[in-house]
Amino acid sequence: MEIFTQQLINGLVLGSIYALVALGYTMVYGILGLINFAHGDITMIGALVALTVVQALAAAGVPAPLVLVLAGGCAILVCSLLGLSIERVAYRPLRRAPRLAPLITAIGVSILLQYSAALIWGKQYIALPKLIEPAAINIGGAQMTTLQLAIFVLACAIMAVLLWFIKASRMGRAMRATEQNPDVAGLMGVNTNAVIAFTFVLGSAIGAVAGLMVVLYYGIGHYFMGFMLGLKAFTAAVLGGIGNVGGAVMGGLLLGIIESMASGYIGDLTGGVLGSNYRDIFAFLVLVLVLVIKPSGLMGQAGGDRA
């Protein structure tokens, strides 16, 4: 039971990070029908920028909370600009092109970001300097650190605000209108180009926060870290029903829990034959199963296939 609670906690924390990244995928997909392959790498850039800021400021003796805020701020700024310019340069000219063309540019941008990062930060793992010693809270025999709690609460807060924003604000309404039909939205006076650019900025900014969280959680950063993260997050988005913001949140949390549970129990269940090195498979196995049973994802509308 303790293992169960522990894995549940780990899964929820991991899942909330997946969910934040998944939001970026799902928002862009909802509006453009594009798998933004570069999104995982935008998150990676955010993580490495935050890491650099933390390294620089922690050495200068700046108090830890301020360091975190500044690191997050810098990461958000860089990623927003990055998202904005990528959309403008690489995706906007291709909006009416054959469907696979923007996918290939997205892959190209992803490679560009990865190897730019390799040039700037090098290819080694970069360690995060010790900022705060997180205290542990005891929940039903399992341990949850204050860091985990903070990540989870912050992620939930961001998701709640985002859901409210899309539902209630003027911009959110414009986003939903553009998602349903860009041409008609344009006729109704929505500046669809601005809305799409805004969506990229929003997704990238949230990705930057997720990047900071990953760095804090694992304590290391790497130029290739965006790849698996992006893959998992995209899986989460599809799991929840791609294009559906609520679905991305649910898919992310679910994926995190499944992964933690699987890697926690698989050794015992199979008598040590299969180890946690199979962890990465579960995400995909679950995805295949869900899609076979309910092709539109858990929360996708029936017939909502835009492809």
Added chain:
Amino acid sequence: MNPGCRPWLRWALWAAIALLLLILPFATEALLGRSWVRILAVALLFVMLALGLNIVVGFAGLLDLGYIAFFAVGAYSYALLASPQFGIHWPVLVLLPLGAALAALFGILIGAPTLRLRGDYLAIVTLGFGEIIRVLLNNLNRPVNITNGPQGITLIDPVQIGGLSLAKTQEFAGLTFSAAHNYYYLFLLFALLTIVVSLRLQHSRIGRAWEAIRDDELAAAAMGIHTRNLKLLAFAMGATFGGVAGGLFAAFQGFVSPESFHLIDSIMVLCMVVLGGMGNVAGVVLGAVLLTALPEALRYIGPLQQRLLGEVLIDPADLRMLLFGLALVLMMLLRPQGLWPVRRKSQTAETADVS
């Protein structure tokens, strides 16, 4: 090929192309060195792979992001049955069809439950499948050692034709045929076969049915096309090509490891198809050759930096990938339909969604 031109001219042209292909490895060796002959052989392997994926993506319009998995199935089935791993040494003539059949089986296994998903869902499931295969190859060395894990399988038997090993240098008519030369000719044979099969398929009843499914699945179904079976066929057919190429790859390298079958490799093959011109066999061949040669050519950046700047400022391997990424983006911005797109019969089809 302009059908209006005189027949003898066409024959002369074909003869010239055939001659060029035959002397190409020797010309390359003289001009660029033996390592480029090897690259030529690899390019031909990628022609096979790209044409296989072209059936799935270009003809039938199904986006497959895990295509390299079929290559892996072919390569590992060859490697396991023709190496000291299990002490089995079956002949090539058995192993290549076996690899093809296994790959086709995997294609059907993965295709059957997922082909009713469309577009990007299919993309992500195939991507997941590709990753699953790679993780399995990496981890199936325990509790029973099947794939030898990340170390891969070594000492794979080369292709033997009538007691003649292709891995050994042969002297013939005053010419030196190195292993790379031998495999070049073998792969050329297979690549040509693949091209012919692709072309014949494209204009066959099946090919036209695929095209109909790609352009409008609903309309195709209404016209009496059995969409599920035909999509499965496209998947299995593409997988077969991948399986054969995989077997040849294993024999050529003498070594396989899970490292050769990353997602980036699937993406590379997809880029060949899209960059060359989806659906057009000639375009795909061009894309495959270009994208194999381009990264190799970019290897010369290191020495070039040395000569121009006096030192190596940027790690050439990184710069190579940077330029590759940039090339992909620029290509798509300047020519989103690919270098050599397929000629469509109607204007409206050009803007239609393909996937």
